Amino acid sequence: MRYCDLHPDVLRWSYEPVEIPYRDPLSDRQKLYIPDFLVTFAKSGGGGTSTKLIEIKPIKEALKEKAQTGKDALLTLRNNAKWKAAMSWAMRRGIDFVCWTEAQMFAGGDNIPDRKHPIRPERVMAQIKKANPKASRAKAPTKRAASGDSRTRGNRTAKVSTVRRTARVGRTRKR
Secondary structure, three states, X not given: OHHHHXXXXXXXXXXXXXXXXXXXXXXXXXXXXXXXXXXXXXXXXXXXXXXXXXXXXXXXXXXXXXXXXXXXXXXXXXXXXXXXXXXXXXXXXXXXXXXXXXXXXXXXXXXXXXXXXXOOHHHHHHHHHHHOOHHHOOOOOXXXXXOOEEEEEOOEEEEEOOOEEEEEOOEEEEO
16 A cells, blocks of 8 residues: 555555456355455556556465465465456456566565475365265254253254253353
């Protein structure tokens, strides 16, 4: 924000200006992406203006080669889907979309080394799907304490005991 306030070529800027729908590749759901900045610059030499939609991300979440963990690798997949939607949204409006990392923002930011053994987000996704297949997402049976009386309400069981009583189904409070 300080950059936008102090840069002489910035005519106007806004923070989190738009919501862009995109398909999340991890959950396969429609979600909203909100870029960080929309900045209008005066072109050098007085030749009009240019507008940029700017996203700021750590380099480990922007580039697959710089990912430090499996979670970072998955975030690169999600971010690429967001940026693809943002690029098409910006192109339809005549705006440039850019993603800045510490490499573009700070001196020496491009000296971050790559991982020796790169993380492959495809393998991480396969491990997640293998551990949590959609078919096994059925409700787990409710746990019951060793003592006390049980009452059934619909398809849920409420536990009544001498130590605690049920205020609402699923919630307990101490006496």
